[in-house]
Amino acid sequence: MIGSHPEFEHIPTARRPEPRRSRSTRNSSKTTPLGRHFAINACLAPLYSLEGMHIITVEGIGNCRRGLHPVQERLAEAHGSQCGFCTPGFVMSMYALLRSSKQPPTKEQIEDSLAGNLCRCTGYRPIIDAFGVFAKTDDSLYTASPSESANGKAICPSTGKPCLCRNETDVNGNESSLLSSVKTYLPSSYNEIDGNAYNEKELIFPPELQLRKIMPLRLNGFNGVRWYRPLKLDQLLQLKSCYPEAKLIIGNSEVGVETEFKNAQYGVMISVTHVPELHTLKVEEDGLRIGSAVRLAQLQDFLKKVIAERGSLQTSSCQAILRQLKWFAGTQIRNVASVGGNICTASPISDLNPLWMSTGATFQIIDVNNNVRTTVAKDFFLGYRKVDLKDDEVLLSVILPWTRPFEYVKEFKQAHRRQDDIALVNAGMRVHITEAEGNWIVSDVSIVYGGVAAVPLTAGKTESFLVGKKLDYGLLDEAFNLLKEDIPLAENAPGGMVEFRSSLTLSFFFKFFLYVTHEMNTKGLSEGLDVANMSAIQSYTRPVTTGTQGYELVRQGTAVGQPMVHLSAMLQLPNFPLGSLVSSSQKMCPVLTILGQLDSSKKRILGQLSMMGRFLHLMSLLVLARSLESLWQTPMIMQKLLQIK
Numbered sequence: 038m039i040g041s042h043p044e045f046e047h048i049p050t051a052r053r054p055e056p057r058r059s060r061s062t063r064n065s066s067k068t069t070p071l072g073r074h075f076a077i078n079a080c081l082a083p084l085y086s087l088e089g090m091h092i093i094t095v096e097g098i099g100n101c102r103r104g105l106h107p108v109q110e111r112l113a114e115a116h117g118s119q120c121g122f123c124t125p126g127f128v129m130s131m132y133a134l135l136r137s138s139k140q141p142p143t144k145e146q147i148e149d150s151l152a153g154n155l156c157r158c159t160g161y162r163p164i165i166d167a168f169g170v171f172a173k174t175d176d177s178l179y180t181a182s183p184s185e186s187a188n189g190k191a192i193c194p195s196t197g198k199p200c201l202c203r204n205e206t207d208v209n210g211n212e213s214s215l216l217s218s219v220k221t222y223l224p225s226s227y228n229e230i231d232g233n234a235y236n237e238k239e240l241i242f243p244p245e246l247q248l249r250k251i252m253p254l255r256l257n258g259f260n261g262v263r264w265y266r267p268l269k270l271d272q273l274l275q276l277k278s279c280y281p282e283a284k285l286i287i288g289n290s291e292v293g294v295e296t297e298f299k300n301a302q303y304g305v306m307i308s309v310t311h312v313p314e315l316h317t318l319k320v321e322e323d324g325l326r327i328g329s330a331v332r333l334a335q336l337q338d339f340l341k342k343v344i345a346e347r348g349s350l351q352t353s354s355c356q357a358i359l360r361q362l363k364w365f366a367g368t369q370i371r372n373v374a375s376v377g378g379n380i381c382t383a384s385p386i387s388d389l390n391p392l393w394m395s396t397g398a399t400f401q402i403i404d405v406n407n408n409v410r411t412t413v414a415k416d417f418f419l420g421y422r423k424v425d426l427k428d429d430e431v432l433l434s435v436i437l438p439w440t441r442p443f444e445y446v447k448e449f450k451q452a453h454r455r456q457d458d459i460a461l462v463n464a465g466m467r468v469h470i471t472e473a474e475g476n477w478i479v480s481d482v483s484i485v486y487g488g489v490a491a492v493p494l495t496a497g498k499t500e501s502f503l504v505g506k507k508l509d510y511g512l513l514d515e516a517f518n519l520l521k522e523d524i525p526l527a528e529n530a531p532g533g534m535v536e537f538r539s540s541l542t543l544s545f546f547f548k549f550f551l552y553v554t555h556e557m558n559t560k561g562l563s564e565g566l567d568v569a570n571m572s573a574i575q576s577y578t579r580p581v582t583t584g585t586q587g588y589e590l591v592r593q594g595t596a597v598g599q600p601m602v603h604l605s606a607m608l609q610l611p612n613f614p615l616g617s618l619v620s621s622s623q624k625m626c627p628v629l630t631i632l633g634q635l636d637s638s639k640k641r642i643l644g645q646l647s648m649m650g651r652f653l654h655l656m657s658l659l660v661l662a663r664s665l666e667s668l669w670q671t672p673m674i675m676q677k678l679l680q681i682k
């Protein structure tokens with residue numbers, strides 16, 4: 038990746054070892070930071086693929102000893118962490134967004150950046166509230182006292198309307214808060230060592246890595262696995278001719294799942310992330326040229342730019358792909374997953390393949406002898422996860438043609454959940470309407486569905502029926518009948534929910550019909566839509582989340598019922614506490630001494646656990662170990678730390 042970008046990359050991940058900060062770089066935030074920050078999923082990032090990059094982990098950005106990072110601090114204070122399982126992921130997503138934004142991000146950007154993070158406990162309100170303070174927004178929303186309206190009533194910072202959300206004291210002296218989520222932000226750094234404000238210590242890109250020359254890699258792993266990283270297309274083709282069966286890797290978001298969960302094994306892997314010829318992003322006369330190794334997040338940025346420059350007429354396909362990418366996985370996946378990886382995986386539920394097919398995209402393929410051939414996307418998918426690519430061939434690029442006047446493209450995806458979910462059914466549809474003898478008729482149409490068969494299916498009969506006809510309501514019944522024939526779903530079709538999915542295929546087409554009718558109507562070439570149907574043509578945009586939690590605070594002289602930050606939150610934010618069994622030859626054994634450097638809070642935890650162990654008459658003692666580099670080291674280190682009687 039470094040070879041293909043002018044900048045270096047930082048890869049923030051949750052729970053990964055952090056390279057030590059050198060003395061010269063520590064606390065030197067004045068140095069201009071180089072590089073871009075990407076949040077990625079640590080579990081899908083092979084260590085080899087990170088060579089030359091700066092890995093920033095949740096432990097690295099702040100901890101209880103050096104001080105929590107403001108992102109960590111906010112999450113704890115706003116009650117955004119309960120069991121703490123998801124917490125490192127949320128922290129790193131937010132951290133990466135802040136580090137990669139030149140301006141404070143908007144609330145929409147914050148929510149988008151968290152789309153790949155799931156939490157089972159807290160609900161998302163406290164998490165989103167916690168990070169809201171980093172958004173470019175009205176500061177008054179985050180002050181303790183809501184502003185007042187003309188009649189003296191408090192204005193709710195959330196809704197902007199008069200309300201009772203100001204804290205009040207009832208007749209019994211109990212404090213009642215109807216808006217717990219909006220509170221003053223008081224930084225509460227948890228510094229046991231030097232007490233510096235955290236922003237004095239923001240991590241920079243290590244100078245050692247700035248000086249590092251990018252080299253081709255040949256690494257040997259366990260069980261004879263070999264990992265190559267060529268730096269040029271020539272080198273890649275040479276490797277491919279030596280190892281035709283070698284697995285190409287880009288984002289590893291597909292291969293990683295295959296090897297982790299499906300027991301797939303690949304002896305030779307070629308990472309093509311540093312091959313510049315596969316990273317092309319070019320505006321050409323006949324369309325866009327998109328290199329196969331281009332990452333989806335990069336493609337999003339590029340499409341936005343092209344659409345802004347070229348206007349809507351030529352870019353209907355670009356707009357459809359951009360809209361589809363919004364609902365493609367989450368940020369962490371889009372930061373690594375590539376265009377070519379998605380195409381060559383040929384998943385029946387790929388969100389992009391129906392669109393490449395319907396837009397008339399073509400694929401350029403190169404073989405080990407440097408011969409380049411072009412195939413239309415429609416002919417590329419041969420069967421279940423099978424594509425028209427020989428062992429000695431590599432997908433080079435995709436050509437996405439410009440759209441013509443009166444040519445409309447639309448994307449569809451229905452999943453159980455909007456974000457970070459795979460499609461139940463998806464589709465790409467395109468129609469070109471031209472004038473013939475005073476009538477505006479369909480001259481070309483393409484309707485492709487995903488999630489309905491082993492490969493994306495083209496609705497051939499429906500397409501033939503529509504060509505040459507005027508697109509109006511009278512066509513719909515026949516088109517629906519033909520669609521049912523084109524896209525049959527057997528009762529026992531894989532994926533189930535057959536009736537629902539069948540109805541989706543029809544409703545997608547109906548929406549497409551309404552969309553095109555509306556577009557033609559805006560040009561005065563078609564009748565208008567019923568008001569009742571207008572909502573069907575709008576792409577879904579999720580409003581920024583707002584929410585409040587109302588509850589009564591009843592003081593009982595204890596912490597019970599009070600909205601207090603729970604103690605373990607501060608420990609969860611840098612890392613989730615690890616548990617390990619330490620065996621003992623005697624029962625009821627107390628911990629006599631703790632060897633090594635543990636701060637007081639850890640000693641307290643160990644002490645409490647020791648008491649608990651005695652109380653429960655357990656043969657073994659559960660020890661919580663924090664800040665240890667890896668799980669598998671824990672038992673060994675804890676044996677050393679504890680002197681057990």
Ligand SMILES: Cc1cc2nc3c(=O)[nH]c(=O)nc-3n(C[C@H](O)[C@H](O)[C@H](O)COP(=O)(O)OP(=O)(O)OC[C@H]3O[C@@H](n4cnc5c(N)ncnc54)[C@H](O)[C@@H]3O)c2cc1C
Nearest residue numbers: 285287288289290291292366374375378379381387388432
């Ligand atoms: C959490 C999660 C969510 C996801 N959500 C979605 C979703 O919403 N929609 C969706 O469609 N998919 C989704 N996916 C699937 C996945 O992200 C995509 O298929 C992704 O685009 C694959 O790209 P990659 O670079 O990671 O591929 P890799 O895993 O690196 O490679 C995938 C395959 O492509 C081959 N390949 C790659 N480049 C080339 C080339 N140039 N020439 C020949 N072969 C090549 C590789 O050899 C390999 O077989 C999701 C995956 C995960 C893990």
Ligand code: FES
Nearest residue numbers: 119120156157158
């Ligand atoms: S899963 Fe999010 S705090 Fe438990």
